[in-house]
Amino acid sequence: METLSEKPGTRNVSVTPKPPKKRKQGMWQSIVQQKYLYLMSLPFVIWLFVFNYLPIWGWTMAFQNYKPSKSFSEQKWVGMKNFVDLFQDERFYLVLRNTLAMSLMGLIFGFIVPIFFAVFLNELRGSIFKRTVQTVSYLPHFVSWVVVGGIITKMLSIDGGIVNELLLSLHIINEPIQFMAEGKWFWGIVTASDIWKETGWNAIIYLAAITGIDKELYEASRVDGAGRFRQIWNITLPGIRTTISVLLIMSIGHLIGIGFEKQFQLQNALVKDYSEVLDLYALNYGINISRFSYGTAISMFTSVVSIILLLTANGIMKKTTKESIM
């Protein structure tokens, strides 16, 4: 990750010692030179191999009609059948649409809001107030989705839910709205609750990057007559640009694997066509009915798409901004 940051004045410059000679000398020479570093990283490489590479063996299940009681050699091989079934199922496309819609909305808002939050929080004077706001804002991160699901449903309820009460008392609406029963509201509700829960937490990394910016830069710009917004635009934002790019690339990589907790907690029968995401589909149509192979096929699809997205995003960023994570 040494290309992360080459900007002067930022402190997250890579600490890896630069190889004293040119790369042309090849990998072996540099390995010999840095043998202790390599030795030190060995345990982690082994850990990674055991827990992240060996399990890929399980993908063989996707090409079998897997039965847990049989040994590997007794399993029946079915070729691409599970994938054919998957791509022929109408529900799969519906579920894919929901997954992409919710993760794109999450990416756009869940990515921008914390940056704004961090930048503006940084501009606040009075460190006690600032710290209090920061702490309060990241506390929801520790609340489990089970609880959040309950709170949101209650808040949006028509039986004394605070949102409807508020809207009614402001005369914006005449009748309470059944928010949770409308499919078209669901994506928005999920995105909004995610922002409420995660903004403070996601802002921490930006706040840390901002503290890394050299204070002299601000002083110098003030001497030159730059106002608050000019400072934000010309110093703060460029200062955290590398952090932003890295996080953006990573979240694009996770675009299709958005988990299922939120949707699982907030869904109900009426909005199922909008709430079911890939992971829930894998649960309902795979594991819960003992179709382990089908579930594996879905996971394989997710993983491959994730890698493609990651590499694409990385490539584009590399071309356009010269920043990348590999």
Add this chain to the structure above:
Amino acid sequence: MSWKSPKAFAAILLASTLLVGGCGNSGNDKNNAAGNTGNSGNTQNEQKAEDTSPVTFTFFGADASPNWNNMKDDVGKVITEKTGVTLDAEYDVGSGGGQSKIALMAASGDVPDIIFAKNEIGKLIDAGLVLDLTDLIEEHAPNIKKVIGENMNRLKYSNEDPAIYQITTNVGVDQQNFDAGGGFEIQQRVLKELGYPKVRTVQDFENVLKQYMEKNPTTDGQPNIPLTLNADDWRIMITVTNPAFIATGAPDDGEYFVDPQTYEAKLHYKRPEEKEYFRWLNHMYNEGLLDKDTFVQKDDQYKAKIASGRVLGLIDQEWGYQDAENALKTAGKDESTYAHFPVTLSEDYEDHSFQTAGLDGYGIAITTECKDPVRAIKFIDWLASDEGQVLRMWGVEGKHYTVDENGTRVVPADIQDRKVNDSTNFTKESGIGQYRVLAPFYGDGVKDSTGNYYTTNFPDQIVAGYTEAEKETLKAYNATTWKDLFPAEDAFPAKEWGALYNMPVPTDGDYQVIFQKTQDIIRKRIPEAVLAKTTDFDKVYDAFLVELDKAGAEKMEAEYTELVKKRVSLFTGKEVK
């Protein structure tokens, strides 16, 4: 990217982390722990001075049993003394079920002598590790034969393999229920204010809620809710869809309705009378009597509403809202607890809640590893004797119960108090309840030769548990228990196909997928139909039925019908076409 740079290496590592992170989300296991077993035991019966030399059998129970005390309890000591048998028992941990443990046993062949394997018995049978008990029972087990009686056919495994691998021990033979916890519920205060009106049909039910609502729109300043249901996940079956067959006089066969003449199975939603039930729900919604939150609220919100005392009516099973009702009792709002009525769509139908499925359940098995199967079956047989059953259920005479001058078994007050308030320690010391699954037994409501019940559950105890408000309502309806209001077990023949939820369905092929698809459709379309405009109801419901068939419901029903027919012919010995 170049393979020569360390950067590329790092990139691969990162990519791989993502990869595995991406596919690691599916490890969710669902435990279908159907059928629960308690345990217990006690007796004295004489065995014809048979071999009582000390012997130890190993045993595995697929339900967790944290209070197991290695037979050092009172009941265990008596059992060992009478039979010479000591059990070296192991139980499953956690929520039980034994899936992984028994899969391992099947793979390794390392099984205990005696096993209670629940749903997993099939794995052991397939691995050839379970003994056929047919001859052993015939030759050595008169008590088991007596208890099981006419139900012997129901122990057989399948038509292809009519061996008896297990003796049902998780449900009592001829079990009767003493109380009703289902039906349609109305608060006691509503009934009292309206002078205990007759509640027999959905129309009566609706009128009661409507009349009370007109007179008393609020409770404690908050609006009353005439009727609310709970559609959170599987609870939709209990409060929304199952009542459709309950109110139209069909027994509970899960998602299916089985024609008792032809044994044709179909999704119960296809019965025309059920459409009328859902039409009534639709009417309730459009009248404003059905809570608008019904299909949106979560389980906890549902219970919170009930606990606030402002929900006038429910259609649920008592275990579904027990917590909330307990909260009402604790808060001293007795009058807001619920009465149960066998409400049906019209008086042409009868509530079939108590139609019995007959003996059908999990049981005890002897394995091929057992060195002395005759001794083992004799041990089980002794536990199934009257002496053995009373010992297992009541405990040791003179210690856990006494016999009064009329020959009635009585549990002393201090023991009863410990059973309720110190049950863990009491179970460990006495062993009552620990030996239940080891041998068959008679269910609640069956009396032995001395005129006492075999089990310790009987009507007097049920009544003692009612609140004053409940007793008042029951008195007004001339009943002692809620069950008195319902048609009793003997009003219906036992179902020839047993409990269909116990029937294994094929795990291969399309059956499961189609079933899941139809479930998705049902849980989406039924709420839609109920919430539709009155004029749209027919359209929505008919489209729902068409959608079911489009998803393959007919194929699934045909497959299920075959299974039901096989089961009937197995259980009854009848030839079924």
